[in-house]
Amino acid sequence: MTPHSIEQAIYGLVSTPVLHLVDRHDMLTCLIRNGPLPARAVADQLGLDADTVDRLLLVCVAFGILRRDAAGAYCLVEQALPLFDRRDARYIGGFVEHLATGAAERMERLGEYLRRGKEAVDASRETPYDIFYRDEESTREFMDAMWHLSHGVSRELAVLADLPAAGLLVDAGGANGPFAAAALQHSPGLRAVVFDLPPVRPHLTRAALAAGVADRVDFVAGDFFTENLPPGDLIALGYVMSNWPDEQCLHILRNAYRACAVGGRVLVMERLFDDDRNGPLATSVMNLLMQLETRGRHRTVAEYVALLRAAGFDDCTVRRSGGDKHLIIGHKPVDDREPSASAPGNERA
Template sequence: MPAVGPGDVPPAVRMYEMLYSSLVSQLLIAVAELGVADEAGDSPRHVDELAAATGSDSNALYRALRALASVGVFTEVTPRHFALTPLAETLRSDVPGSMRDLARYVGMPERQRAFTHVIHSLRTGKPSFDHLHGQDWWSYFADHPELGALFNGAMSSMSRMVGSATLDSYDLSDVNLLVDVGGGRGVLAGTLAERYPGMRALVFDLPRVVPEAEAHLKAAGLSERVQCVGGDFLDSVPAGGDTYVLSWIMHDWDDADSVTILRNVRKAMDARSRLLIIDEVLPEGDVPHFGKFEDIVMMTLLTGQSRTEAEFVALFERAGLRHVETRPTSSSMSVIVATPV
């Protein structure tokens, strides 16, 4: 029998690998929680030093880092000495584009547990999170502010990535007042305000989030140009903006709530305003796209969904908006542009 080449993996072997692929995620979450990348620093360190600094078992940490190095996260430069790779760098707390908070959020036990019960969602069409915890995602965070803070930190990481991709793909130099609807800590609005000195911005989110946004923007020296307002976009949206942004928002909500949000934005817009939705746009058919798995996250945790361009257009039509274009970015997100009908 001829030897099996790297491109000729039998389906059963490939399935075996796929069934165990979640271990990569679990190891990433664990080393992020321990702060291994922060301790690794800029030069290779012996695993004994890393273990002592992170309160972990040296041999167990070695086995974890060896496994992660095999997929490009960390590298074993000499026996039992590990250095950061570009992927491992993203798990540092002190670098632009840090994904450490996002990794820790992904590892929340409450979130992880919901995925182990995804079969409930498949059988009922309803979030397994609600079934397990007796309340919905947003109510749970309201009752557990420490987890809400972790979530907001993770979304700030997403906002930085989204902001970078948006800056590279869409020119906003003509914006006078940008209203970031559901803008969280104000990371995206702040990033855009720094890029465009003539722009003013308004961050609109729930009242409990506003103090975090104000603190972030004050630290960035942007308080004079970026205002924070509390409210609920399911009720209303501030008027006066020439550009409205819904970044990483729409996939959280079902069609009915999405139409409500879009209608509230439409009411706030004037005839010359535009809406930018920054979100994943799913390709049709079997084309691979990260958003197709993000859609399963939405099914399990929330009542929302990822959407195709046609599904976005259908929502726009119900809300009194017209689809103008969908522009891909360097990330998995696209910029979907709409204007009033």
């Protein structure tokens, strides 16, 4: 008999598109609001084919997302409920859509990378953000993925960050504001500026209105490789560092250092490898997708701390959330010394 872990690996190719289908066609929403229900009832309520619905839901049972009782009625397992309830801040449907419709299409390039290397294969390709922001549909899909991937855990990260009662947060590369919105909701005296590329502006405006923080967040269009970040008391970098190799990360952090008030902090929010880099699974998978979608990679705490210290930040600490995204904090020293130009070493928190 095939071991469970190997079976999951073999058939994992099916799980993401199935999850995307049952979410996109409202099957999970139907079960959350009206379940437990048999497949026929789900199909009748949604106007779908009952046989196909049943087959899809059976796959979800096998992968541990649904339960099926003796009468054949389906419901979500407790852990899955908030992740697929569109009314919950932890909803991840947009991220699943990104994996199913975007990342999966790029997997074929891995064979080319193996033979020729990423640099040679991607030499004539568009840059990652030219692809993400190619048109309104692709921009919306990327913004939805960033929100659903980040906003739920950002509410926990905002607590872990010990945000001040007042001041200015600069969310660099902040997309449609999943962390900025969580920070402003947590700290009513705080204001925020989201710094990102021009196509992001309308998506931030909509998200900020929906989150009830539009009166306290502004948008500044720019590129942190060619322009200075707006000055602030806190500089947030959420899922930014993992998009770039070390040299570009150091450039971004030095830009953040210049923008950060003396005695202020930089908040780096990322998935983290274990110290031995043997996991967790989600970080290992996303590390591979970073090669396909960006120029970056995921790192250990020690690697992030080394980059922070090379940029001039000190007193670096890590605070772990209950999710996949964690917080590494660096302080700008009160003597405001110039950051070293040396390459990062192997320092640890």
